[in-house]
Amino acid sequence: MAHGCNVGYTPVIGSGDALKYSRLSHVDQTYLRLATYRAANATLIDYQASIPLAQAWGGGLVASVDGMRFVVLVPSV
Incomplete structure (x- = not known):
């Protein structure tokens, strides 16, 4: 959602561990590449x-x- 809507991580951060800033950043850096x-x-x-x-x-x-x-x-x- 952060990339698809071009809104960054803040609007999609949630209370669950999977939606913490650090986790979203890790997934972005590890899996979302060319x-x-x-x-x-x-x-x-x-x-x-x-x-x-x-x-x-x-x-x-x-x-x-x-x-x-x-x-x-x-x-x-």
Whole structure:
């Protein structure tokens, strides 16, 4: 949450041991680095390619951020 929402550790620190500042910092420094992101991303991409719906929509190479358009039946922002 701290990285995903770009808010730092303070808002996600909790009363449990797993959410102490020192623990969050340790996990960040130990596990959240380029090599682990690459490994996780490769695993997710490989799995996505095996999903039939992803194959029907371009083999897992197309995402909503790639400009796919969906019809919205009501006016919206």
